[in-house]
Amino acid sequence: MIPEIGQFALIVALCVGLVQALVPLAGSSLGIQRWVAVAVPAALAQLLFVGISYACLTFAFLSHDFSVLYVAKNSNTELPLIYRISGVWGSHEGSLLLWALVLALWSGAVAVFTPSVPRVMRARVLAVLGLVSCGFLLFIIATSNPFERLLPAAVEGTDLNPLLQDIGLALHPPMLYLGYVGFSVAFAFAIAALISGQVDSAWARWARPWTNIAWLFLTLGIALGSWWAYYELGWGGWWFWDPVENASFMPWLIGTALMHSLAITEKRGTFKAWTALLAIFAFALSLLGTFLVRSGVLTSVHAFASDPSRGVFILGFLVVVVGGSLALYAWRAPLLKSAASTRLLSRDGMLLLNNAFLTVVTAAILLGTLYPIAIDAMGGKISVGPPYFNLMFISITAPLGVLIGIGMLIRWKQDSLQRLTSRLRIPALAVLLVSLGLTLALPQWQWGAYLGIAMALWISVTAAMALYERFRHRALMSALRSTPAGFYGMLLGHLGIAVFIIGITLTSLYTSEKDLRMAPGDTYTVAGYEFTFHGVRDFNVANYVATRGGFSVRSVDGGYRTEMFPEKRVYRVQNNPMTEAAIDAGIARDLFIALGEPLDNQGAWAVRIYYKPFIRWIWLGAIIMSIGGLVAASDRRYRRLVRSRSPAREAAEQPS
């Protein structure tokens, strides 16, 4: 009964979605206020019904209802509670339902938290979100029903994919979806603005906090995925340029460009058409990501639930949503005139360059991801691997690091080269010298390390200068009061980048790894730490059997001691072996032990030991960036606007 309620609620949600999409849109163009007013309650009703449907599927998981095919395939009576909750999005159908739920949550948030936005604008935004939601609900109902019954019911479920039985991966999809789907809000704002022909500073101000929040979730989602790959896949690697990783990274890059270009549009009233286009692109790339993951066009580790008929549907949806938006753009964008011209030597110019670099690097990643299909279309065969992506990415983004520093200090509108060079000469020299010293202190000289350290220091020093400049001529209290949260958010975001650069540079250049044959009692030294192996023991845990190796670790100088327990697990239902590495995490280094295979009957094992300097900084950087996004989104002026908007102005914005 409960699953049927869930499915029924989905159908109701689709109907409500149609109302949410069509009535306010018609009302706003015909000037019928009562129709416009439908948008907010419709969005809330949609949230209610998608929520009910989602709760029903969760209930089926919690109650081990194996008469539901999806539950039978992705759960088991021995599955721990937390993975029964996360199992809801453990496979295709449920993860789409989560997508629909997240979209409904965002729509609900827009309905509730945008009192400052004129009613007609808000109705149009909600209508666009409603349209997107209809597409997804239709997709679920037509091709991917999570409530399909299995009769007779299975006695026992076939268990959740063991790779997904992990807290990092349990949280990864919701975070990612909050980010992906969050860009639909900026997208809906852009479409609404294009419909009304009004892309202006006020519009940019409404769209900014939503973009920031979507971006911060996407940042966290990607970081979680990378963290998971690091500890779960047992390679010590943290990024593979897998098509699906690229699919999440491209919206992130365009989202980053969008945040910066919204800043120019708000501040200077320029780049309007470009900003609207970026908002469309960010969401289009999120949809493309879904297409790539769910259609099986590209084979990858993530394509566990691909199906061509679903691919056709998503492609059609992509054509309608993105093609429609770009057609609207082609029609309306020529009307958008910049309020001012832009000079290269100004903050506007720096932000423009930032956009150019981010867009180019995204295009290059898109090219690398789709190239195999394109070549195939021309009758050839090729695969594009990490060497292409690494070289391309580093060479395109390195100039961005320099730009970040200049961008924080340069003035809006116009600056003089002389002023800039006189201010930046000494800090630049100091950065180069200090980096030289720091790099010399490392185990061996590497030019890459020098560049990475210099880049990170440059960003940190210029951020400090920007802060100093704000506070220099003012009393502390008044400076604190007058500095907007967006400024601190910007500094944090950029500092996050600096921390991230240190992390990737030092990890990729100074990792030590050893593959060893270790018998109980053996001791080896890796990068200044002695590892002693004490043999393995077997444990019977919940739904898997673990072979656990015991290691004691001490630093050569004797100042640090710890124990580490890497595991090999066999999940009973699917009989899958998994490697569970032991990681001793530290701010300046991780120690990482992965257990290989038993080598003989005397208890010797193949063991892989890593010493990874500064790898935490990669994710620490991502966390700092997302805190920056949160701080920026909390800026007072996004709320203050509520009171300062006059009714007269709102009336002026009614449809003509």
Added chain:
Amino acid sequence: MNRFVLPLAGFLLMVGLLGYGLSLDPKKVPSPLIDKQAPAFSLAMLEEPARQLSTADMVGQVWVLNVWASWCVSCRAEHQVISELASRRLVPVVGLNYKDDPADATRWLQQFGNPYATSVIDRDGRVGIDWGVYGVPETFVIGADGLIKYKHIGPVSQESLEQKIMPVLKELLG
């Protein structure tokens, strides 16, 4: 015609490409190599780099070529299934270690177990191009006559082993 139409044009081009990609359906549409002579190679063995294995050595028997790499995450997913296929001892399973560092590859086999009769090293991926390798992993079934009988793209699941590969093998083995 204005420049604002360009994004739409670019997008439509991409859709055409994706639509084409969809029609390919890498998992079902047979490779153009099916029932063609298996491209010849002679490559060093991973276990004993001094020795070479060539396609000529395999003529007269049915065999399976599994393209893998230590950097390939999906290969880990299918490893169990490939091991199972090898353990049935119906046909030799040869690994083509594709664009990989032999040291990494050897470690990978140590860590997860080595199901292969032997693995040969295709360091620069040249043989992979001859075989039309599109992504890793891929699995080929080659008949005693040296013709490619079946190609599987992506990780082999238990299901595809039983329903796709085993029937082909059974037919070939009579």
